Amino acid sequence: MKSLEDLKKLRDSARQMMHLREGGDSVRIVIGMGTCGIAAGARETLAAVMQELERLHLYDVVVTQTGCAGFCDKEPLVDVILPGQPRVTYAKVDGERARRIIDEHVVNGRVIEQWVIER
Amino acid sequence: MRDLSLHVLDLVQNSLAAQATEIEITIDEDLDRNLLTLCVRDNGRGMSKEQCAAALDPFYTTRTTRKVGLGLPLIKAAAERAGGQLQIQSQLGLGTTVTATFQHDHLDRAPIGDMSLTLMSIIALNEECQFTYRHRRGKREFAISSAELRQELEGLPLDHPQITAWLREYVREQEKSLEV
Numbered sequence: 001m002k003s004l005e006d007l008k009k010l011r012d013s014a015r016q017m018m019h020l021r022e023g024g025d026s027v028r029i030v031i032g033m034g035t036c037g038i039a040a041g042a043r044e045t046l047a048a049v050m051q052e053l054e055r056l057h058l059y060d061v062v063v064t065q066t067g068c069a070g071f072c073d074k075e076p077l078v079d080v081i082l083p084g085q086p087r088v089t090y091a092k093v094d095g096e097r098a099r100r101i102i103d104e105h106v107v108n109g110r111v112i113e114q115w116v117i118e119r
Numbered sequence: 120m121r122d123l124s125l126h127v128l129d130l131v132q133n134s135l136a137a138q139a140t141e142i143e144i145t146i147d148e149d150l151d152r153n154l155l156t157l158c159v160r161d162n163g164r165g166m167s168k169e170q171c172a173a174a175l176d177p178f179y180t181t182r183t184t185r186k187v188g189l190g191l192p193l194i195k196a197a198a199e200r201a202g203g204q205l206q207i208q209s210q211l212g213l214g215t216t217v218t219a220t221f222q223h224d225h226l227d228r229a230p231i232g233d234m235s236l237t238l239m240s241i242i243a244l245n246e247e248c249q250f251t252y253r254h255r256r257g258k259r260e261f262a263i264s265s266a267e268l269r270q271e272l273e274g275l276p277l278d279h280p281q282i283t284a285w286l287r288e289y290v291r292e293q294e295k296s297l298e299v
């Protein structure tokens with residue numbers, strides 16, 4: 001069984017692997033968590049995002065949420081903001097798309113145009 | 120919404136939209152009284168009597184001018200389908216408490232669902248807000264708060280992928296041990 005005690009150990013190993021956040025140059029990922037986003041699976045999208053970040057050891061990415069953006073039929077929506085670049089919004093992001101977006105856009109800096117929506 | 124854990128996530132969004140800084144989530148499974156009570160309490164901006172009534176009315180017409188306004192009517196329907204009801208207590212400037220009751224063994228009562236994923240979602244993504252979660256089932260209880268996590272983490276962010284993985288697993292185990 002896991003216990004809160006585990007966090008002490010995790011904390012020390014995890015901290016060593018974070019550098020960028022303090023510098024404010026982090027990549028940001030924003031998940032749409034309005035009612036339609038949640039109904040469309042935003043929570044599972046977030047789970048996939050966190051798992052992919054963990055798999056690739058991307059510990060400096062800041063992940064946050066936002067409410068309904070008014071594109072209810074395009075949910076789940078995910079924004080990717082690379083440092084110094086404009087926000088890119090992806091539509092209908094399921095777990096599979098989330099992983100691809102992280103591999104292509106976050107890691108390689110290549111926007112996956114076919115899933116992007118104008119806003 | 121498939122299950123109660125998704126309704127919880129949605130109710131918490133209302134509290135966050137109302138600028139809450141403290142949000143308390145309670146699930147109480149009173150097996151003796153065959154009653155499941157779900158409660159989300161916040162210290163956000165609150166609602167007037169009129170706003171409260173309007174928020175619950177699915178035929179509230181000004182709603183069509185907004186994007187959607189389905190969250191509360193959806194959970195109200197889920198509660199009433201399972202022999203329960205939805206209640207909103209709110210005071211302008213002080214906060215809001217939304218309480219949904221369900222007949223525990225009702226055939227149409229939605230399952231609780233994956234609270235580990237819901238808690239991970241709200242705790243990881245809302246660093247500036249304090250969450251408390253308490254789940255009672257009969258005589259057993261599991262409670263967790265973002266304050267105690269922060270204390271252990273000493274400044275490490277709650278959206279760190281290793282922390283969210285740990286949190287999911289921890290909550291999943293604790294929720295499971297309520298069942299036996």
Ligand SMILES: Nc1ncnc2c1ncn2[C@@H]1O[C@H](COP(=O)(O)OP(=O)(O)O)[C@@H](O)[C@H]1O
Nearest residue numbers: 133134137163165174187188189190191192215
């Ligand atoms: N916790 C809360 N605090 C303050 N106002 C609330 C709260 N929950 C709901 N409301 C009000 O009730 C309205 C309807 O809520 P809801 O049915 O969830 O639809 P939506 O969130 O899409 O507007 C909200 O827009 C808000 O004005």
Ligand SMILES: [Mg+2]
Nearest residue numbers: 035129133190
């Ligand atoms: Mg809502």
